[in-house]
Amino acid sequence: MSNTILSLSLSLSLSLSLKIKVFVELGSYPSMEEGTRGACNYDTTPTSTDHDNEEMDLRRGPWTVGEDLALINYISVHGEGRWNSLAGCAGLKRTGKSCRLRWLNYLRPDVRRGNITPEEQLLILELHSRWGNRWSKIARHLPGRTDNEIKNYWRTRVQKHAKRLECDVGSKKFKDAVKFLWMPRLAERIRAAEWSSGSRKPDGSLGSGDGTACPGQIDPSPECSGATDRLSTSTPVTHEGGEDMGGDVTRPEDYGLSWQESVPDLVGYDNLGLPELDLQGTWRDGDCSGNLWSMEDIWLLQQQL
DNA sequence: AATTGTTCCAACCGCATCGAA
DNA sequence: ATTCGATGCGGTTGGAACAAT
Numbered sequence: 001m002s003n004t005i006l007s008l009s010l011s012l013s014l015s016l017s018l019k020i021k022v023f024v025e026l027g028s029y030p031s032m033e034e035g036t037r038g039a040c041n042y043d044t045t046p047t048s049t050d051h052d053n054e055e056m057d058l059r060r061g062p063w064t065v066g067e068d069l070a071l072i073n074y075i076s077v078h079g080e081g082r083w084n085s086l087a088g089c090a091g092l093k094r095t096g097k098s099c100r101l102r103w104l105n106y107l108r109p110d111v112r113r114g115n116i117t118p119e120e121q122l123l124i125l126e127l128h129s130r131w132g133n134r135w136s137k138i139a140r141h142l143p144g145r146t147d148n149e150i151k152n153y154w155r156t157r158v159q160k161h162a163k164r165l166e167c168d169v170g171s172k173k174f175k176d177a178v179k180f181l182w183m184p185r186l187a188e189r190i191r192a193a194e195w196s197s198g199s200r201k202p203d204g205s206l207g208s209g210d211g212t213a214c215p216g217q218i219d220p221s222p223e224c225s226g227a228t229d230r231l232s233t234s235t236p237v238t239h240e241g242g243e244d245m246g247g248d249v250t251r252p253e254d255y256g257l258s259w260q261e262s263v264p265d266l267v268g269y270d271n272l273g274l275p276e277l278d279l280q281g282t283w284r285d286g287d288c289s290g291n292l293w294s295m296e297d298i299w300l301l302q303q304q305l
Numbered sequence: 306a307a308t309t310g311t312t313c314c315a316a317c318c319g320c321a322t323c324g325a326a
Numbered sequence: 327a328t329t330c331g332a333t334g335c336g337g338t339t340g341g342a343a344c345a346a347t
Contacts, residue, residue, distance in 0.1 A: 082333095097318090
């Protein structure tokens with residue numbers, strides 16, 4: 001038990017050290033006395049309510065380092081949960097909700113930071129096509145990613161592309177563009193990376209890896225593991241039911257668009273290291289036609305999904 | 306260099322659900 | 327059966343950072 005707490009504290013200390021350094025350099029760090037009150041009776045009876053909170057001098061807005069440390073210290077000793085009483089016991093002038101959010105979205109030691117990887121992007125697109133805006137459900141399949149982060153990713157990046165396509169993110173046009181161009185593109189990218197790293201052979205079979213999860217690896221659970229594997233295997237997978245395919249599939253041509261024009265910028269999306277298409281559907285640099293999947297591949301993918 | 310516009314994300318808000326009393 | 331607090335979820339917003347002019 002004590003070892004667990006120690007290791008938790010150490011990892012938290014390490015992960016926070018950089019953040020603290022930044023705050024210190026910015027000169028915005030708070031007094032460390034703040035939020036480090038002594039022992040608290042961690043009983044099970046509710047001790048504070050929203051009404052009580054209104055009476056207190058509650059803090060809002062960005063969290064300070066002192067508050068973060070107080071929260072971390074308290075949780076490392078007492079664990080998570082009972083957020084309202086936790087806030088008071090930890091000496092934080094915050095609502096329980098605020099503490100919970102800060103912990104889950106930022107301070108938790110297993111929170112992943114940094115860019116969403118192509119694998120994660122693909123999984124988000126796949127799971128969102130199944131479940132819609134069920135962010136927390138989607139987040140459970142992306143270890144270390146929070147529902148908030150995925151939600152932000154969707155709103156800022158994905159919806160941006162829908163806007164540029166002048167269609168609603170929930171429209172069939174956009175869904176088709178995602179399904180038949182964006183996702184295959186990501187799968188291609190992932191597969192290329194796997195081949196170059198030797199973790200997957202050109203025939204689609206797995207390399208000689210030992211199967212242990214790598215940092216950032218997406219959830220391999222049966223429920224969602226198909227997202228990348230189905231796309232990267234050459235073996236067609238029949239999809240019984242196919243309820244979300246709806247049977248009839250709209251092609252970009254139906255909207256008077258070529259395949260490239262239908263996703264002006266999706267192909268060079270984010271940090272994939274790919275050239276981008278401009279709004280006229282032409283490559284910005286170099287000839288990348290070889291990177292696009294053939295129509296046959298796309299329709300094969302449709303069958304697999 | 307200054308101003309304006311855009312993007313991104315941490316945090317907040319309101320509502321729904323759950324469970325204990 | 328009802329009430330009420332705790333928790334979780336999805337939508338929204340404020341403002342910092344960055345880009346464009």
